[in-house]
Amino acid sequence: MKCPVCGNDCVGTAHDILLSIGQIFSPCPDCHGRVLDKRAPLKNRFYESPCSCGKRFIDEVFAHCYVILVEEGLFAGTEPLAKVGMPLIHPGFFMREPPYLPARSLVLISAIVTHGVAVRLVDEVPEIRGVVRSGNFVPGISGPGPGGVPRTYDLLAGCDVRASIFPTSSGPLVLYQQQSQIHIEFPRNYNPKIESVERKITPSTQWFVDAACGVGTLGLTAARFGVPHVVMNDAWFSAAFWSAFNIFVNSEFLSVDEVVMHKTYEEMKARPIGRMPEKIAETRGRQSIEVYQGDLADLYRVLPGVPVLTALDLFNKEDTGLIQRITAHFQEHVIGEVFIP
Ligand SMILES: [Zn+2]
Numbered sequence: 401m402k403c404p405v406c407g408n409d410c411v412g413t414a415h416d417i418l419l420s421i422g423q424i425f426s427p428c429p430d431c432h433g434r435v436l437d438k439r440a441p442l443k444n445r446f447y448e449s450p451c452s453c454g455k456r457f458i459d460e461v462f463a464h465c466y467v468i469l470v471e472e473g474l475f476a477g478t479e480p481l482a483k484v485g486m487p488l489i490h491p492g493f494f495m496r497e498p499p500y501l502p503a504r505s506l507v508l509i510s511a512i513v514t515h516g517v518a519v520r521l522v523d524e525v526p527e528i529r530g531v532v533r534s535g536n537f538v539p540g541i542s543g544p545g546p547g548g549v550p551r552t553y554d555l556l557a558g559c560d561v562r563a564s565i566f567p568t569s570s571g572p573l574v575l576y577q578q579q580s581q582i583h584i585e586f587p588r589n590y591n592p593k594i595e596s597v598e599r600k601i602t603p604s605t606q607w608f609v610d611a612a613c614g615v616g617t618l619g620l621t622a623a624r625f626g627v628p629h630v631v632m633n634d635a636w637f638s639a640a641f642w643s644a645f646n647i648f649v650n651s652e653f654l655s656v657d658e659v660v661m662h663k664t665y666e667e668m669k670a671r672p673i674g675r676m677p678e679k680i681a682e683t684r685g686r687q688s689i690e691v692y693q694g695d696l697a698d699l700y701r702v703l704p705g706v707p708v709l710t711a712l713d714l715f716n717k718e719d720t721g722l723i724q725r726i727t728a729h730f731q732e733h734v735i736g737e738v739f740i741p
């Protein structure tokens with residue numbers, strides 16, 4: 401499968417990913433790794449090379465990055481190891497032990513890297529898949545409604561597309577996302593939002609709407625449960641695009657014959673914020689799953705006049721006035737229950 405961001409072969413189906421995870425981050429009998437103090441500077445500017453099996457303990461990978469940052473003058477050598485950045489593992493899933501990383505399994509999110517250093521990290525540290533420069537904000541749209549502006553982190557080198565595996569009671573979902581473009585969500589052993597969707601769905605649920613869908617976690621949870629009609633919507637191009645892509649990735653778990661994309665990644669990137677909901681993908685087959693890019697205030701215009709169960713999963717949960725206004729607006733126009741997962 402071709403990656404829409406880098407054009408290489410860095411994405412796979414849920415089947416490929418789930419087959420790979422059994423031993424992917426486990427050490428071989430020859431692997432050994434030092435556990436380093438993340439709050440202290442790296443001693444002696446030393447790191448070990450990967451094992452003959454191709455894996456290396458995550459702390460050694462961080463030590464390698466640390467040495468490069470010192471050589472490049474971005475670090476004085478007094479910074480704690482953790483300052484290198486935040487590791488996002490591919491594929492990400494709930495792990496009890498820190499991982500031994502194979503090649504191209506780490507997206508590094510760092511506030512301090514420059515373009516040249518990022519290129520060197522990708523070239524010289526085999527475990528690194530991509531390097532993203534972060535900012536002091538959540539990537540995506542700055543707020544709901546027409547006033548929102550796009551803000552993203554910068555992919556400086558490599559590719560920042562990676563998958564996370566989320567368990568549901570019907571089985572796992574594999575969800576890709578582009579890390580510089582969207583908020584970071586860590587897979588946990590227990591996901592309260594997924595559980596709340598599962599509690600709301602009944603055998604009589606015919607329509608499920610994930611009104612602010614992110615990369616499709618809740619809509620695809622409903623689809624994996626077998627809900628016959630699922631609508632996912634997000635105003636942000638990266639969310640809507642990857643929701644559609646993730647239907648395709650997980651299609652073996654769904655009753656769909658085909659996923660039809662109406663927009664390419666490039667077309668969507670050129671118009672990053674949707675206003676009037678526009679259908680960007682839909683399935684053919686027994687289950688109908690549609691993805692829209694648009695403002696959720698107008699989503700009712702594309703929904704059927706029958707009862708729908710709507711999950712409203714907004715970032716700004718602390719803004720209760722906003723949530724109440726949006727919920728009330730939705731209930732005015734749409735039949736059925738709206739819930740905050
Ligand atoms: Zn890629």
Ligand SMILES: [Zn+2]
Pocket residue numbers: 427428429430431432451452453454455
């Ligand atoms: Zn090994």
